[in-house]
Amino acid sequence: QVQLVESGGGLVQAGGSLRLACAASGRTFRPYAMGWFRQTPGKEREFVAAITWIGAVTYYADSVKGRFTISRDNAKNTVYLQMNNLKPEDTAVYYCAATYGITSWPDGTYDYWGQGTQVTVSS
Numbered sequence: 001q002v003q004l005v006e007s008g009g010g011l012v013q014a015g016g017s018l019r020l021a022c023a024a025s026g027r028t029f030r031p032y033a034m035g036w037f038r039q040t041p042g043k044e045r046e047f048v049a050a051i052t053w054i055g056a057v058t059y060y061a062d063s064v065k066g067r068f069t070i071s072r073d074n075a076k077n078t079v080y081l082q083m084n085n086l087k088p089e090d091t092a093v094y095y096c097a098a099t100y101g102i103t104s105w106p107d108g109t110y111d112y113w114g115q116g117t118q119v120t121v122s123s
Contacts, residue, residue: 002026002112006096009117012086016121020081022096022114031098033105034072034079038092047107048094049081059106086121093118
């Protein structure tokens with residue numbers, strides 16, 4: 001079993017920055033990829049970004065491309081999401097997820113999920 005714990009959410013003004021982190025623990029952690037998703041009330045969960053654990057290949061949703069950067073630290077079993085130039089429409093609960101299946105790349109069905117961290121961007 002894998003446990004994922006997100007941190008780094010909070011309240012920020014439009015144009016500001018936040019850095020989310022997701023620490024993994026549990027079984028030997030060597031997923032195919034890690035991803036970040038977000039969800040607002042009444043809406044479906046939305047893919048944000050993903051990174052392969054080996055090779056660090058990245059993929060972004062068009063809505064965050066050029067503003068968000070996903071990275072990972074294999075030694076710490078941690079994935080990050082650096083969010084710059086935040087906009088009010090980025091307000092959501094952000095979830096990290098892990099997949100052991102190549103067919104899930106980049107925005108398919110992930111195997112493990114964190115509990116989420118709230119990001120609120122004020123205008």
